[in-house]
Amino acid sequence: MDRVDYIRAAEKKYHDACYKNNILFESGSWLHKPVKTVIDLLEYFNDYPYLKVLDY
Template sequence: MEEMRLKEIRKNERKSHIEIYSNAELYKEGSWLIRPIKTVVDLIPLFDKYEEINVLDLGCGVGRNCICIARHYYDRLCKIDCVDILDLAIEKLYANADEYGVTSNICGIVKSVDDYQIKEKIMI
């Protein structure tokens, strides 16, 4: 029963996000995508001392948080894995990354957050 409910929620979520991502522009006035979420903005300065930054953005959508991070760290090695369940979201993510000049920092991955496996980074 719970699994059926979760599938229905995911189905409705997909439909809703497809509509939103089809009509809203990143960082544009009047859009809910006008700015990154406050928590992300507040956390960014905590990593200023690092030369290499690796970020995982689960449920990245069209990039409202990860593009902000990539732009802030334009002057250092910054790699962001961006995971979203929708092909459309990742397509728009890459278009937005290109528009803001951070395509090389972004790696879009189409996958459910439930199915994405976080890999441990091995330091050499």
């Protein structure tokens, strides 16, 4: 496994565990609200007829 594949696998493992062990949008959690950067970028997609964003 090369370095990039190793990093991707480690990141996937981290995220899988994170979302398995935490509840999205739970009050008091860092997953409680959307990421500001994502929200700030939404205006660039105003002309799209349909948009689905996980963080929103």
